[in-house]
Amino acid sequence: KISEDVEKLELDPLIKHPLQNRWCLWFFKNDKSKDWADNLRQITSFDTVEDFWAVYNHIQSAGKLASGCDYNLFKDDIKPMWEDERNKTGGRWLASFDKRGGKGIDVDKLWLETVLCLIGEGFDEESDVVNGCVVNVRGKGNKLSVWIGDYKRDEVVLKIGRRFKERLGLPPRFQIAFEAHQDTIVKRGSSAKSRFTI
Amino acid sequence: DDQWSPLNQEGKKQYDRTFLLQFQPDCTSKPQGLPDIPDIVLEKADVRPHL
Numbered sequence: 047k048i049s050e051d052v053e054k055l056e057l058d059p060l061i062k063h064p065l066q067n068r069w070c071l072w073f074f075k076n077d078k079s080k081d082w083a084d085n086l087r088q089i090t091s092f093d094t095v096e097d098f099w100a101v102y103n104h105i106q107s108a109g110k111l112a113s114g115c116d117y118n119l120f121k122d123d124i125k126p127m128w129e130d131e132r133n134k135t136g137g138r139w140l141a142s143f144d145k146r147g148g149k150g151i152d153v154d155k156l157w158l159e160t161v162l163c164l165i166g167e168g169f170d171e172e173s174d175v176v177n178g179c180v181v182n183v184r185g186k187g188n189k190l191s192v193w194i195g196d197y198k199r200d201e202v203v204l205k206i207g208r209r210f211k212e213r214l215g216l217p218p219r220f221q222i223a224f225e226a227h228q229d230t231i232v233k234r235g236s237s238a239k240s241r242f243t244i
Numbered sequence: 245d246d247q248w249s250p251l252n253q254e255g256k257k258q259y260d261r262t263f264l265l266q267f268q269p270d271c272t273s274k275p276q277g278l279p280d281i282p283d284i285v286l287e288k289a290d291v292r293p294h295l
Contacts, residue, residue: 061250066257073284090278095264099271103289166259
């Protein structure tokens with residue numbers, strides 16, 4: 047009899063696999079006629095593996111988004127903007143795929159790998175410092191980033207960067223850069239001074 | 245390992261990509277309450293194969 051219960055429990059589709067965190071998916075569409083914050087829309091939030099896939103399977107793939115659109119996936123209580131309390135003192139690891147370097151890069155695959163890493167707590171003990179991830183779809187080159195809540199903790203930042211790069215499967219010579227959000231406000235030219243590149 | 249499962253509900257909610265990917269094909273019922281954003285919200289599930 048025991049094995050029957052075990053069998054039933056294992057296969058019971060109603061028992062969903064809980065995620066460590068509840069995550070919220072946001073969509074940003076660049077509409078110059080509207081205020082920036084109004085262009086940012088919350089799609090939904092989820093906290094189980096099955097609910098994540100139900101959402102993912104029902105939204106357009108990143109690669110098909112119009113240039114100027116973003117997907118943001120953040121922990122449920124964190125807004126996808128550096129002004130948010132938990133982003134203010136943070137930064138982001140940024141992978142930029144410009145036209146040359148971006149050839150042959152499958153933005154859908156890399157975005158999904160990044161998302162699976164976050165929702166699956168793929169950063170191990172560092173996972174609690176990871177706030178979210180963003181894919182910016184841009185004609186001049188797509189960008190993927192992982193947002194961290196505290197830019198000052200060097201080893202934690204570097205460990206997260208290495209794991210992010212490893213999960214993306216990027217060749218060693220492809221560099222990703224870490225920028226503190228506050229540095230990106232005081233921009234010289236188009237790019238902020240990055241604190242690390244690996 | 246000590247991963248969460250229906251039989252080990254105290255286990256760690258940490259899942260690697262291979263484990264997560266196996267659930268993708270079965271989750272095809274549309275979630276409730278998705279906003280009306282025609283650009284991105286699909287009516288029917290589009291289970292894109294992922295290598």
